[in-house]
Amino acid sequence: MxxxxxxxxxxxxxxxxxxxxxxxxxxxxxxxxxxxxxxxxxxxxxxxxxxxxxxxxxxxxPQPGLADLDTLIAEFRRSGVAVTLEQTEPAEQHPSLLVEHTAYRFVREALTNVHKHAPGAPTRVRVEQASHLLRLSVRNGRGRPSTSPGRSGPTSS
Incomplete structure (x- = not known):
């Protein structure tokens, strides 16, 4: 909650x-x-x-899912994360809502970590869907050193 x-x-x-x-x-x-x-x-x-x-x-x-990734990524862009989203065409069979929500939370947590620990790092989120398969990857380059060590960012559990 x-x-x-x-x-x-x-x-x-x-x-x-x-x-x-x-x-x-x-x-x-x-x-x-x-x-x-x-x-x-x-x-x-x-x-x-x-x-x-x-x-x-x-x-x-409804809980956020794959369709909400554009909005999530836009939020992180506004907070300074240089992030791009690459998505393959959705498969005919969609993942369950639980899987979609888990994927959303995974991406949110990864972007939060990039923002906290690698500020300014170019980041790419890739979502690949195939029959009975959902593959996520979040990769970031090198960030600049944080200027305020106690800084906090978006968190999730």
């Missing part, structure tokens, strides 16, 4: 850190990103609270 909101709040911390380092450059743009991420986190938190309030008739939102 915490995983849904944790990602957004961590992204806000990351964006706030970028704002601090920017020394006023791009402050409006970064501030808008923080606001948008905060609003998305609040919406997700409201959904979670709704689910906890009600028993069986709570609306359940």
């Amino acid at each position: 915490h995983d849904v909101v944790t990602h957004r709040v961590s992204l806000m911390v990351l964006q706030a850190t970028a704002l601090e380092v920017s020394e006023g450059r791009d402050a409006v743009t970064i501030g808008q990103q923080i606001g948008a991420t905060g609003r998305a986190a609040l919406a997700e938190l409201r959904s979670l609270v709704e689910i906890l309030r009600y028993d069986d008739d709570a609306p359940l939102a």
Whole structure:
């Protein structure tokens, strides 16, 4: 349950850190990103609270999957990760929703690690689908040394 909101709040911390380092450059743009991420986190938190309030008739939102990778990658690009996405055409038989959600979380965790431990590294996410097969790879080049050792970024569990 915490995983849904944790990602957004961590992204806000990351964006706030970028704002601090920017020394006023791009402050409006970064501030808008923080606001948008905060609003998305609040919406997700409201959904979670709704689910906890009600028993069986709570609306359940679908978990993110392969179709949501473009949005995820766009978020990381806005936070400074130079990432590209390569996807093969989907196979006729789609992976299960659980597999898709796991793949999404895998990519999110990998990009979080790139951002934390290899800032500025060019990164490539590749998704290959074939009959009864889903292959993911996330590869990054060399990043620049981190300027703030205690910096935190988007996290997931």
